[in-house]
Amino acid sequence: MTAPVRSLRADARRNREAVLDAAAELFARRGDAVQMDEIAERAGLGVGTLYRHFADKRALLAAIIGRRFEAITGLARAADEAEDPWVAFETLLYGYLESAEADAAFRFALLGPEEPSWNDIAAEKTDFSAITERIVRRAVDAGRLRADFRADDFVLITRGAMANMTGAGAWRRHVMLVLEGIRGSGAAAGDV
Amino acid sequence: MTAPVRSLRADARRNREAVLDAAAELFARRGDAVQMDEIAERAGLGVGTLYRHFADKRALLAAIIGRRFEAITGLARAADEAEDPWVAFETLLYGYLESAEADAAFRFALLGPEEPSWNDIAAEKTDFSAITERIVRRAVDAGRLRADFRADDFVLITRGAMANMTGAGAWRRHVMLVLEGIRGSGAAAGDV
DNA sequence: CCTGAACCTGAACTCCGGTTCCGAATATGG
DNA sequence: CCATATTCGGAACCGGAGTTCAGGTTCAGG
Numbered sequence: 001m002t003a004p005v006r007s008l009r010a011d012a013r014r015n016r017e018a019v020l021d022a023a024a025e026l027f028a029r030r031g032d033a034v035q036m037d038e039i040a041e042r043a044g045l046g047v048g049t050l051y052r053h054f055a056d057k058r059a060l061l062a063a064i065i066g067r068r069f070e071a072i073t074g075l076a077r078a079a080d081e082a083e084d085p086w087v088a089f090e091t092l093l094y095g096y097l098e099s100a101e102a103d104a105a106f107r108f109a110l111l112g113p114e115e116p117s118w119n120d121i122a123a124e125k126t127d128f129s130a131i132t133e134r135i136v137r138r139a140v141d142a143g144r145l146r147a148d149f150r151a152d153d154f155v156l157i158t159r160g161a162m163a164n165m166t167g168a169g170a171w172r173r174h175v176m177l178v179l180e181g182i183r184g185s186g187a188a189a190g191d192v
Numbered sequence: 193m194t195a196p197v198r199s200l201r202a203d204a205r206r207n208r209e210a211v212l213d214a215a216a217e218l219f220a221r222r223g224d225a226v227q228m229d230e231i232a233e234r235a236g237l238g239v240g241t242l243y244r245h246f247a248d249k250r251a252l253l254a255a256i257i258g259r260r261f262e263a264i265t266g267l268a269r270a271a272d273e274a275e276d277p278w279v280a281f282e283t284l285l286y287g288y289l290e291s292a293e294a295d296a297a298f299r300f301a302l303l304g305p306e307e308p309s310w311n312d313i314a315a316e317k318t319d320f321s322a323i324t325e326r327i328v329r330r331a332v333d334a335g336r337l338r339a340d341f342r343a344d345d346f347v348l349i350t351r352g353a354m355a356n357m358t359g360a361g362a363w364r365r366h367v368m369l370v371l372e373g374i375r376g377s378g379a380a381a382g383d384v
Numbered sequence: 385c386c387t388g389a390a391c392c393t394g395a396a397c398t399c400c401g402g403t404t405c406c407g408a409a410t411a412t413g414g
Numbered sequence: 415c416c417a418t419a420t421t422c423g424g425a426a427c428c429g430g431a432g433t434t435c436a437g438g439t440t441c442a443g444g
Contacts, residue, residue, distance in 0.1 A: 160352025181373030
């Protein structure tokens, strides 16, 4: 893994942080497309140093994404504090999506297929899923979400919104449509 | 452009078709990820021949995508024949999405950012947009879609569905949720 | 301070996939 | 059937991006 063991030399620890910071910044802005040389330059280091701290590019990416996942999990935990189930749900939904909007790498991880290298993140992911599941259940039980709404549906909805994160705030419109519903009120609403 | 002019030698025309067929097949299955050598092999030709008929990989991809766009436009035209505005809308929606499901290259073109090389396709795209706009308007006028539904929203919805085309038929569930609405009936439906 | 281990550098290497190019093969018109 | 323009084949070429490695440099403990 990438787990930093005991006792890094002072400069090594410092450089490691610099790499992480530079990578976070660049990956957030341009996702997988940034190249190792850029990260090195931005960190004021040589490429070799990146490889001293991370096995390869994917490991570095995984580290960054892991961070985001922790943040998101905290956010979910906070959302679950809300007494109103609907508020909790909306807080989670928008928090999640705003994070995704702000970070192309996060989006990349969420939209792409499962990578075996994301394995380090599995634990964090499980935590997040558990909280999501609870929040969804609360909203369903309160009748604020349709009775058959599942936690998997949260994934569907968010993937849909993320696919609309091109340029302007189109994704907010998308979410609005999903939340309010597409149908008009002028005719039978039961036919599908 | 890629427009085949007058009088190709017989074998040239035949090979051109072979290239197109092979490319269509492979691009449909694996999108942009297929490589020129594979297409050549599948067509039973040398790579050089691909480049005799198409300037580069993107031109070939554009040709394939152009084909799909024609097909889709025909499909939209057919959908517009339906007297019931909702049926027309649904037919368009599902036809579009099933085409996308069957063709990774099409999805690639639809989900990715605007490529300058897709310019050949612009005309076809305009046709399709016009028809979509008409179908949406009909559904709105009939009160089957919410009054402020725009043709742009069709794009949002379909992008959302396409983002859920991973493996199983998850996208159908997504569309179902969007069409039927997310909200439960147990509580105030007016808060957002 | 001195020394060895840990660390850093960045030019060079490797791999990968698109693209080129020219001799060989083939179609077509006379 | 011949001459010639067209077309084909596919090995070689090339540029880009990740990765390595042979030194030089810096830290930390004695």
